[in-house]
Amino acid sequence: MNTGSNGTEVAMAIDGDRPGEGERVTVDKDEQETEKPLGSRAPAYIKARKTLHLSWQVGVFVVGLAVVSAGVAMLVLPGPGWVVIFGGMAIWATEFVWAQLVLRWTKRKVSEAAQRALDPRVRRRNIILTTIGVVICAVLAGIYLWKFGITLPWKIES
Structure with missing residues (x-):
């Protein structure tokens, strides 16, 4: 569809105007995604x-x-x-x-x-969730070791 634009102008709506009724702004070719x-x-x-x-x-x-x-x-x-x-x-x-x-x-x-x-809120949430997951795994491993202890394979009693 030909809109009459040469690809270097972008229509901008101002204060709720319909698209196309705003002013035109020139954009460099480098800024456009090629x-x-x-x-x-x-x-x-x-x-x-x-x-x-x-x-x-x-x-x-x-x-x-x-x-x-x-x-x-x-x-x-x-x-x-x-x-x-x-x-x-x-x-x-x-x-x-x-x-x-x-x-x-x-x-x-x-x-x-x-x-x-890279959003700081998302990074903070991911760090908090990872920390909670590591703490839960450490607690579960501690409970397992407290209950069963460490039995090495070469010291298993028959």
């Missing part, structure tokens, strides 16, 4: 040939599927499962628009969560 265009990142000579481009997409899909599958396996096995899954999504995002959109959404949510985590 995202890469959606679509294939295959080299031009591959895009020019339909069968070569299709085989390129199949190859990217198979490699991405292998990496994502390994990441899913690492969720229950030792290893950095989520990191590998997002790596596979990044491989898919080099070729497929749906993966690019999922990756952009994920990056946006992660940055929002990081900003929320």
